[in-house]
Amino acid sequence: MPETLTTSTRPCPGCGARIVTDPRFTAWCPVCEWNLGAEPSRGRWRRWRRARDHARVERLYAKLAARPADLRIGRGAAWLLAVLLAALVHLCTLGVLAGSLWLLVRGYPFLKLLGAAGLCLTWLLRPRLGGWRGDPAVLAREQAPALYALVERVADELGTRRPDRLRITRAYNASYGVRGLRRRVELSLGLPLWTALTGQERIALLGHELGHGSNGDQRRGPWLHTALRTLEAWHALMMPHAGDRFRPRNGSKRAFDDLVTWLLLWCAVPVRLLHGALHRLTALSSQRAEYLADEMAARVASSAAAGGMLGKLFLKDSVGNHVSQLRAAARNRALPAGADPVEEFWTGLSAYLESVPATERERRARLSAREMTAVDTRHPPTHLRVRLRSERPQQPAAVVADRSQWAAIHRELAPARRRIAHELIDF
Ligand SMILES: [Zn+2]
Ligand SMILES: [Zn+2]
The missing domain is CATH 2.30.30 (SH3 type barrels.)
Known part of the structure; x- marks a missing residue:
């Protein structure tokens, strides 16, 4: 457009x-x-907590910038404590299971009922390994041989595991996950972000995500990961209104609801404290792992491409605004009638991103620095990732793809472009 x-x-x-x-x-x-x-934070307590969190992140950055060898993750006291706390979580689940079974076998009829309820609870609280079921976002190998080949080249170059499957999503992000009992690897690529990147920046994105396979992030190991997921399941059970923000909501107005919410809130306090402690104990190792994944991105795609890819993460909100405007226009039937609205949406998105002026990019970058924003809670603030890239020695690209390979990948992504454009815009 x-x-x-x-x-x-x-x-x-x-x-x-x-x-x-x-x-x-x-x-x-x-x-x-x-x-x-930037909105100034309200309240002295919040400002103090924010300043303290920012200072911790800055300290880690300063340490890593001074001694890049520290990017390698050690297993110190914090790791040991986190492993023990996770053991406590798993023991609780096991305790509920054992107690329920005992009641079912040994108890009186009423207690048998309690045992059955306990078994249901255990099912709800079981460690979540993540499913591998039918998912419309999955792009099968037969549908995208060129994209799989490129992803595998990047994985081989980094000496990390090749993903078992690829997913194409509508997020302005990408992610790496290990799922199920068989611990299969899944790589999710957000098509809007993919569209915003140049070819070499896409290789940097693949490098970062696949780097998660060997960067030693403690939070992603099954023991700690399942403990965190279990705590989130407990919390969701106690605070059904909290949703995925993992925070109590001041929602309900009625007195009874208020009382129940208040009681549950107090029951949820130990769960929240435990979750917070696990997060805190692994936070620095997790951020360190992310910087190491950026290092891997630079190794496969070149330092310039890794820096360029990170710089484009600042544009997430701009892309969100652009898509919301298009969605509103489509709802009011104000979109110009084109021959192929889907392809026009994607070429329009690229043109929009190219037209974002340098001043707006600079504003987004400074805003991110002031607010310490990151792509999610695992990642260090994006501006620090960009800064570390510019301070590290420059590296050339180890993996490149030629024009015909990119053209093949573009063709393979056509069905995903169609699906996601309809999800985003509802033509
Ligand atoms: Zn990451
Ligand atoms: Zn001024």
Whole structure:
């Protein structure tokens, strides 16, 4: 979709410097950071916690920037404590199971009922290994031989496991997962992010994600991972309103609901504390593992491509805004009728991303630095990942793909483009 570009300049209300504005984006001043967009946190306690968390992340960064060898993950006291806490979680599940079975076998009729309820509870609290069932996002090997071949080249170059399957999603992100009892590897690639990246940056993205197979992230090991998932299942059971934000909600208005919510909130406190402790004990190792995965991205795709890929992560909200505007236009039937709306959506997204001015990219980067935003809770803040890339020695690309390989991959992704465009826009 063509964008009308009408940039203009005006004086900054904060310092008077001339600022260039684009009506599609927030006007701000790079000199005094007027209207940068960050919300100051409310409350002294929150500000203090935030400052403390930021300082921890900065300290780790400073340590890693000074001694890159520290990227290799050691198993210290924090790891041992986390393993023991995880054991406590697994023992609780086992205890409920054993107690329920005992009641079922030995108890009076009423106690047998309690045992049956306990068994149901154990089922709900069982360690979650993740399923491997039918999933529309899966792209089978037969459908995408060129993409699988590229992914496998990257995995082989890094000496890490080849994924068992690929998923193509609508996220502006990518992820690596190990699922099921057989611990099969699954690589999810968000098509909007994939579209935003150049060829070499895509290889960097594959390098980072596959790097998760051998970066030693403690949280992703089955023992700690299942303990964290179990705690989340307990919490969801006690606080059904908390959803995936893992935080109590002040929702219900009625007195009875309030009382029940309050009681459950207190029951959920030890679960939350345990979850928080496990997260904290593994947080630094997890962030270190992410920096190491970025290092692997640079090794396969070149330092420049890894830095470019990370820089594009800042544009997540811009892409979200663009898609919401298109969705609203489609709902009002205001989208121009084209020959192929799906392909136009994707070429429009690329054109939009290319048209994002340097000032907006800079604003997003500074905002991310001020807010310490990351792609998710596992990752270090994106601006620190970008900074570490620029400070490390430059590396050339070890894996490249030629024009015909990219064309084949583009053809293989056509069904996913269709599915995801319909999911996002509802033409
Ligand atoms: Zn200013
Ligand atoms: Zn990662």
